[in-house]
Amino acid sequence: MNDTVRAARRKAPPRTPTDLGPNATKDISVALTGVLADMFALYLKTKNFHWHLSGPHFRDYHLMLDEQGDQIFATTDALAERVRKVGGTTLRSIGHIARLQRLSDNEADYVPPEDMLAELADDNRQLIGFLRAAHAVCDAHNDVGSTSAIEVWIDEAERRAWFLFECTRSAA
Known part of the structure; x- marks a missing residue:
């Protein structure tokens, strides 16, 4: 390979070689990037509530939200x-996330702890739907690497939603 070809490749957009084809690359990238934006939105909301939590169950909720935030953040690199x-x-960029995210932010000065947990449970359930839709796109293109990773992320989101739901239930 001559120097001109090498120089042209260095200046070309980053396109990792794949056997999936250009349509698959486009469809999968759009689906996963949308989920990635939602993961960042959910991560920041989880950390927001973690930082601003108060009340009688502070320690338990604070630790749970910290653990959930860590799990969500760990997913972002794998998705990208x-x-x-x-x-x-x-x-x-943050602006790119804001343009793509489907989960809503919460910038309220005060949110009661029960409302925080209920909102995060709802957000995790919405995320599960977004993950299932991305799974369908990846499956349609036979992208088994992405589908198997998404299955793990669905399971993690289901567990987070379950824990959050259980914390909002009243004693019987």
Whole structure:
């Protein structure tokens, strides 16, 4: 390979070689990048509530939200790397996240702890729906790497939603 070809490749957009094809790369990248934006939105909301929590169950809820935030954040790198592995590009800025996220932010000065937990449970259930939709896109293109990763993320989100739901139930 000559120097001109090498120089042209260095200046070309980052397109990881893949056998999935250009349509698969586009569809999967769009689906996963949307989920990635929602993961960042959910991460920040979880940390917001973790930081601003108060009340009689403070310690338990504070620790649970910290654990859930860590789990959500760990997913972000894996999601972005899946997009790159299939030949796409992904998020580049906070503004990009804001344009793509489907989960709503909460900037209220005060949110009661029970409302925090209920809102996060709802957000995790919405995220599960977004993950299932992304799974269908990846499955349609036979992207088994992404589908198997998404199955783990669905399970994690279901567990978070379950824990949050159980914490909002009143004693019988």
